[in-house]
Every structure is written in C-alpha cells, then in structure tokens.
Amino acid sequence: MLRIAALLLCLSTSAMARDNPPGRVAALSWGLAETLVALGVDPVAVADVEGYRTWVGMPALPDGVRDVGLRTEPNLEALAEAAPDLILASDNQADIIPELSGIAEVWHVEGFDAGQDNAEVARRTLLDLGAKLGREGEAQAILDDVDARLAAAGDRVRRHFDGNPPSVVPIRLLTPTTVRIHGANGMALAALEGMGLTHPDPGEPTEWGFVQRPVEDLAVYEEAAVVNFVPFPASDELFGTQLWSFMPFVRHGRFAEAGPVWTFGGALSVASLAEAMADALVTIDPEAVR
Incomplete structure (x- = not known):
C-alpha cells in the first residue's frame, strides 16, 4: 500500500511539473540561452548579453533581458534579483552549482566534453528542456526544421559543384600565426555531416571540437576547400603574406569566409553554421575543385 501511495505521489508530482512549468528562467551559457529563446521562452537573465548579441545573434x-555578468563568473546578486524559478547552467558554472542552488532550481548540462557526442547532447538538451518547460512540440518542431535546413544547405552546395563538392575544412583564424581547425566532436563538423559533406581529416574528438595549430599547418590541405569563420580582425596582416599566398587552397581559389556565426x-x-558555410562555399568557382 505504501509503495502504491509513493508511486501515485510521484506521478502526481510529475504531472504538476508538466502543468506548472517554470515561468522565470535564467540562462548562464549562450547555447542554453539560444535554446531557451528558440523554444519561445524569454529569459529573465542571461550571462554576458552583449557577447551573445555579438557572437550568437x-x-x-528580448529587449530588457537582465545581464548577470560573465559566463565564467556570473553576478550572483544580480541573478538573485532577477528572481528566476529555474537557472540553466553548463560547463562554466559547474563549480558554483551549490551557490546557484541557493537562488533557484538548477538545470545543469555538460554541453561540451571529449567523452560525449556534443552535437547529439545539444539535440537531447533541446528535447529535455522542451519537456521541462512544457514545450515538447516546439522542441521537436525545431529539430525537424534544423534537419530540413541542413539538407537544403547541402543540396545547394552540391548543385553549385555539379554534384561533386570538395571536402571542407572549417577554421577560425585567431591571429596571423594561429588558427583553430574545427573537426571531430565540433558543431561545425556536425553541420558538415548534416549537409552530407565531408572533412578531409577530422582527427580525434576533443572537448570543444577543435585543435589550435600554427597557420602554416593549413598547407597540408591540398585538395580541400577551406572556410574561415569571421570576424578575423588581423586579416590584413596575414592575407598579404607569402605564407598565405602559397597555401594550396588560396592559390587554387578554394578559400572562402563565412559568418559571423557561433x-x-x-x-x-548547427543549422546556422551549415547555412553560413553553404553561403561561403557557393562563392568558390566550381572549376577550382575539378
């Protein structure tokens, strides 16, 4: 009898959670803020609002959302003043979850880790958050739309290259001497794969899905197209050098720039990345990859 009563109480509590989802939600990572807004929920607070608007866009x-400081060091007093019912936290806030729990319920997601499939975790996070907020239908509709956008972006690239697109290396130039090369376990690679395109050497999975290398290491990509995510403020310092002009993808016209995109x-x-890369790739002359 006690077990039956406990089960009924559990079911009743679950039903109440679905019927009374959190109304005031704060997001301390840009990825979770992005997901929250996509689900149709205006956050009451976000960490580094200006950074989100610059990099994610x-x-x-919404106008008037409260900025609660850095993602790595959110202002707990400002967060408490926002009076959230739920705080969405990720990797950067793992060490302060006890403090956050003193303000409101905390929903923590390990967004990026070398031991997981980051893109799959992002999809599951969307569905789980949708369920928690009573927006399961909206979450599934978003994923369906993402998949459709990925397919459309890939089709556009294949049409441009007459069905024979090049392999693609997504990069972000950081300085005139250093570059991030996006590969295994990265969102850029997930976008490429969703488009039906390939990376010539994705490497081993890393926490964030990229490796940082000297710019000269890009010379190994002799046949691939290389897509750089902007902004790159030091472009004038690199693009006029002999080193850059001798890169195979530069000499043969297989370099393009995409974004800004997070x-x-x-x-x-992931869909935004795919569309940005497609926009870049279709600026490359198809003859450059024959």
Whole structure:
C-alpha cells in the first residue's frame, strides 16, 4: 500500500511539473540561452548579453533581458534579483552549482566534453528542456526544421559543384600565426555531416571540437576547400603574406569566409553554421575543385 501511495505521489508530482512549468528562467551559457529563446521562452537573465548579441545573434534576445555578468563568473546578486524559478547552467558554472542552488532550481548540462557526442547532447538538451518547460512540440518542431535546413544547405552546395563538392575544412583564424581547425566532436563538423559533406581529416574528438595549430599547418590541405569563420580582425596582416599566398587552397581559389556565426552553440546553431558555410562555399568557382 505504501509503495502504491509513493508511486501515485510521484506521478502526481510529475504531472504538476508538466502543468506548472517554470515561468522565470535564467540562462548562464549562450547555447542554453539560444535554446531557451528558440523554444519561445524569454529569459529573465542571461550571462554576458552583449557577447551573445555579438557572437550568437539569432535567435535574438528580448529587449530588457537582465545581464548577470560573465559566463565564467556570473553576478550572483544580480541573478538573485532577477528572481528566476529555474537557472540553466553548463560547463562554466559547474563549480558554483551549490551557490546557484541557493537562488533557484538548477538545470545543469555538460554541453561540451571529449567523452560525449556534443552535437547529439545539444539535440537531447533541446528535447529535455522542451519537456521541462512544457514545450515538447516546439522542441521537436525545431529539430525537424534544423534537419530540413541542413539538407537544403547541402543540396545547394552540391548543385553549385555539379554534384561533386570538395571536402571542407572549417577554421577560425585567431591571429596571423594561429588558427583553430574545427573537426571531430565540433558543431561545425556536425553541420558538415548534416549537409552530407565531408572533412578531409577530422582527427580525434576533443572537448570543444577543435585543435589550435600554427597557420602554416593549413598547407597540408591540398585538395580541400577551406572556410574561415569571421570576424578575423588581423586579416590584413596575414592575407598579404607569402605564407598565405602559397597555401594550396588560396592559390587554387578554394578559400572562402563565412559568418559571423557561433561555433559553440546548441542544436539550432548547427543549422546556422551549415547555412553560413553553404553561403561561403557557393562563392568558390566550381572549376577550382575539378
């Protein structure tokens, strides 16, 4: 009898959670903020609002959302003043979850880790958050739309290259001497694979899905197209050098720039990455890859 009563109580509590989802939600990572807004929920607070608007952009944060400081060091007093019912936290806030729990319920997601499939975790996070907020239908509709956008972006690239697109190396130039090469376990690679395109050497999975290398290491990509995510403020310092002009993908016209677009976001940003890369790739002359 006690077991039956406990089960009924559990079911009743679950039903109440579905019927009374959290109304005031704060997001301390840009990926979770992106996911929250995509689900149609305006956050009451977000960490580093200006950074989100600069690097992520879409979906746009509502006017008046409270900025609670850095993602790595959120202002707990400002967060408490926002009076959230639920705080969405990720990797950067793992060490302060006890403090956050003193303000409101905390929903923690390990967004990026070498031991997991980051893109799959992002999709599952969207579905789980949708369920928690009573927006399961919206979450599934977003994923369906993401998949459709990925397919459309891939089709556009294949048409441009007459069905024979090149392999693609997504990069972000950091300085005139250093570059991030995006590969295994990265959102950029998830976008490429969703488009039906390939990376010539994705490497081993890393926490964030990229490796940092000297710019000269890009010379190994003799046949691939290389797509750089902007902004790159030091472009004048690199693009006029002999080193850059001798890169195979530069000499043969297989270099293009994409974005601005965020490379460490949630499931929705994978579609934005795909569309940005497609926009870049179709500027390359098809003859350059024959």
